[in-house]
Amino acid sequence: MSVIAPKFRLGYFLKGIIDNALWIIVLVTLIVVPLIQVLLIYINLPVVDGELLTPFLAFTLIFHPELAVPLVEAIIRSDLFRIAAFPGFGFAALMAAAVIFVERKMLAKLQLRVGPFYCGKIEGIFQLIADGIKLVSKEIIIPDKADKPIFWVAPLLFVGAAAAFVALIPVAPGGEEFDNMPWVVADLDVGLIAVFAVIGFFPIITVLSAWSSNSKYPFIGGIRALHQMVSFEIPLILSLLGVVILTGTLNLNEIVQSQTSFPWILFLPVGAIVFFVAMLAELERIPFDLPEAESEIVAGWLTEFSGMMYGLVQLGSYVKLYAFAALFVTIFLAGYNGPSIYPDFPQDIIDDGIIIPGMTGPLLTVKPFTDGTAVLDQEMINGLIWFVLKTAAVIFFILLIRGVFPRVRIDMLLHIGWYKLIGLAFVNIFIALGLLYSGILAPVGAF
């Protein structure tokens, strides 16, 4: 609660206001305006009423907000939006935050308790924001003998690798004007190999952060995490090869397109199971959380991280969780395909689409192939809803396992990873080859 200072002098008060105003003007002029100018180089300036939208014209948008719509549209069509907001990092961070909250609540209900309750009016929904603010306000303690450059950079690398992973997953189908490019940050022809490459980064980052902490418990935790991740990477990769054999492509979007009538989990259930188990181990989730929260080592390889570094590591962890679940959905559960459940639009929208004055074309169309260019179409919204539902279902199962199982022992873990899962993954490949050569299924264009 704020108290008006006992010694209130009007002069000091006015001085404070003028100081703040001066600082704001200086910062805006020296930093913000050049930043906007640089940014606008990368965003295509649209044409409004026959006139190019310059920054000066943009400032008039304060008074005429309807003129801002083309700017928003241009931002949405730009690459920066894709990377930072929609299928990229912003969306992933939002999903990760939702996952953290749902995990805490769901685990609590499983264990007959309540979970976060007091923050926010309904059932503690602002708990995450409170935790985030708390973490930001904590001091970041660097151990004296730690390897400082790597120690600072390790959480950022972790989040970066997780974000790189997210960048490869197609979230929704795109419309005509995007040249049928789906809503994905990076549409690569070798998308799946890029996924494997990014997954291969995670053990390195774990060991780097453990080693640079220069302390006993992170060291033990890091070595265990290395063992675990490396031994489960092989079945992870092998289990996905079955789908690659049957679709003939490594492009993730084409894999999703190949599942328009059926998901691959129907034909390759063994591969799906192997991938699921190996995914749990890569994520260091219970029952495979030996590196982190074992009762013998304090917190594993993230012992020495404090404050926002710990927050970044947790964020990266949950973004990774979302990305793995999304990968599972993409490859085995038919991605964004699904029957049309978004309710039918009224007839005039079907004909013309939603028109917002000032935009070059309709905002939303129903038919993907239309002569006006639209930002969204109904297929995209439909695909997005299905994608989110399926990812939520997979994440639900991952969280459910946390409440039910204890932790495995290290030799059991290695036994599972090197013997059982690799064996099952090979069985899966044989099933895929069998399906292919017996002519039941084939990649598009093969026969």
Next chain:
Amino acid sequence: MSKQLTPKSSEKQSTESSKNLPPGLQLENVDDRIMTLNVGPQHPGSGHMRLIIKVDGDYIVNCDPDPGYVHRGEEKMAEYRNYITNIPHLERPVIHDSCNILYPYCLGIEELVGIEVPERAKYLRVIAAELNRCVYTQYWLAIYGIFLGHSTMFMWPAGDRELLIDLLEKMSGARVTHAYFVPGGIRNDVPANFEDVCLRQVNYFEKRIKEYAGIFYDNPILIARTKDTGVLSREDAIRLGTTGSVLRASGVDFDIRKKEPYDVYDELDVHSNVMKAGDSYARSKIPWLDMLESCNIIRQALEKMPKSGGVRTKLKPNPKGGDDEVYRRVESGRGSLGMHIVSDKKPQPYRLKISVGSFRNLIAMPYLLKGEKLGNMPAVYWSLNYWPVEADR
């Protein structure tokens, strides 16, 4: 520098090189392969006791238990206090199971002084003792969950335990360390509607713990971690003198409530659970089966209890025994708890020796841990139903 009191005659390696050592110190060779670990008193994976473990890679070569971190000198303190004044501190070794520690004490003093306990008090004692056993076993199961890394196995028993602690609070006024038993009966009677409330809560409790079968005892990872680890054969269990659930998990049917019934146990139908496997899984399952059995006993006792009557035979002030000694034993949550009371016509006991189940099971710990994997250590160690505070007294 303080001198160790290990006498010279018991030095293990009296070789020439050790002649240069100050007296009381031993020479130990440090091997390159064998690492000495202190699973110490401050460790999330041990109780309040220390295990000095020598590990060769992943296998435990030697285990030397080092209890005594919570040693408070109960037996010495008992020699300075009267029989009644001894009660509050004697129940502290196991705070949840306090009725069962005071049980042999009260039985022994009643035998020494020569008084008879009223019927209603006997039934209430049995009910309180069984409730205490359930409370202790739930706590033990919860900690077992922590050792295995299963958070639900911690939350469920800890939560269900509250039902019974509620009942005990109605009976005695305290959640733990009840100080409810006195020589001559119990301290006070129960409230008026206690029988109905108790029956309802015990029925609900039984329904709750029956669900543990599915999630805990059929859990494949728990079975994989505890089956066939730390196997104690029947002959070894007898030879090592183990007691309680450790003994019954190895196939020896010995339950003091059946073999040497005290109070009204001979009128109740007690079934003792025995499993033959002798591994950690059996040792972790028997206390749960015992809890189900306790619910039955409480229900029978509530039925048969006389509805009214005194609950305490008053002793004269400063009760004294004769020149006599008694040894009474009781089946507590951990095993047989015996008290050896030597009296010499004074109001304080001349010697009070408490023989607890945890201390008697301690000898099984180095025996079982030799040759085990290090990852199995928490599962085996805690399955021996070892309560460090009680073993140290």
Next chain:
Amino acid sequence: MSTSDNKETAQESTQVEAKPEDKPEDKPKDKPKENLPVFEKSLTDKIQKKFGDKTEIAYVKSNRTRVNVKKEDVVKAAQFIREMGFDHAESVSGVDYPESKEIEVVYHLGSYGDPTLAKQILVLATRATREDDPKPGNDSTKLPSLRDVFYSVEFHERECFEMLGVFFEGHPDNRRLLLPEDWADIPPLRKDFGNKGR
């Protein structure tokens, strides 16, 4: 019980405990033909037949019998008791009698294997002379260890060693168990050791 005499103690203690015993069937002096004490009497008769004068039967109560032996004979007595069917020790306690300058070690032996002996606890007691003024670290009070006969007494005898200063010959590991490593005072359960303030 604090005296160490022979046959009078047996009769005295049976007289003394006629009062505290409330169980109606247990009046050993008056009705020696009752069932329960006869069974205990049979156990003690067997011991007395084998060892004769070397042992004395301190008391025969229902389910509890006590045999006092001298320290030279305690190992043989323990072996005989083991053959009778008792297979483990419930507890081992040491009692300090400074006026008669002795420390008594009391073994409570029970049986898991033999169902007829399940209720019985046979108390085996030996005495060792103690010095007048205990000094920390000398092992003048010695008793033979029963660990080779009853394996279960191993930790109990260690505790008795550290609490009362009784050195058990033949015990492989006379080390302290519960007391801290730097305990430099006399063994605490001796009557000479006074709690502070009392």
